[in-house]
Amino acid sequence: MMRDTPLSTENKWDHVKSEFLDTYTNAGFVDLAKIPKIVKSHCSTRIPLVKPKSYSLRVCGQEDTVYAGNEDELEAWKDFYLPKRMEMEVIGAIDDFPCEAFGLQLVLLLCEDGNIYAHEDEVLHLVARSLKELFSSGMTFPGIETFQLGECFEYTEEEYNKIMESSEVKEVKEEHRKFREYLDLELLQALTDFKKQIKAELSTASDVQTEEERIRPMEALMCCDDVHQNPMPVVPWKQQTKPTHHQEQEHASFLGTS
Structure with missing residues (x-):
């Protein structure tokens, strides 16, 4: 078979x-x-x-x-x-x-x-x-x-701003904000739990540990303290502008597509 x-x-x-x-x-x-x-x-x-x-x-x-x-x-x-x-x-x-x-x-x-x-x-x-x-x-x-x-x-700046203030769009943006806030809280909780774990490891560290082994958890704690996320900026209405030739070249070089 x-x-x-x-x-x-x-x-x-x-x-x-x-x-x-x-x-x-x-x-x-x-x-x-x-x-x-x-x-x-x-x-x-x-x-x-x-x-x-x-x-x-x-x-x-x-x-x-x-x-x-x-x-x-x-x-x-x-x-x-x-x-x-x-x-x-x-x-x-x-x-x-x-x-x-x-x-x-x-x-x-x-x-x-x-x-x-x-x-x-x-x-x-x-x-x-x-x-x-x-x-x-x-x-x-x-x-x-x-x-x-x-x-x-979009028709005019005035019409665009009026629609962006509509209840439907506001509701979508608010749901989006709440969802991002929820994810941020989950990330913060995960970092907090990780930080507690590292502190517990430090408190029970053996005297025979090498210098590298003692430093590693301290570096992890410093990383936890540094992690933060700024809120996304509100983007006002504006006509889209075409990127310059220099900007296009820089972006292509960054992505490896040039």
């Missing part, structure tokens, strides 16, 4: 990519109903990206991102960024990415029109026109286009 041979790592990547790409219709749209099953089947699989170099797409749903449990966030992504409401599904995250996203985590969203967006705090970046482009060419960040929270309602 023949047994299935385990897929090699590269073959597994190709298999996952193929399943994602099969959700596209001939017209270029996506059958989003198929996405949750694919994500669940391949959760935690890491698919290396062509660019930015050294980064991977970690396949996961919203429940495995920093926005786990925040059901309103996905609705906000659908309603309050793009020119018109678009259905979306979370397909993964890029972890420890240098950006303004909470937890340095970009959440990747597959839109019904086939586009791929990355969420960075209160900005959606169009990072690829399709999954095929994402897998073959990599992610464009900052995005090909960017959309700020509430920008879909």
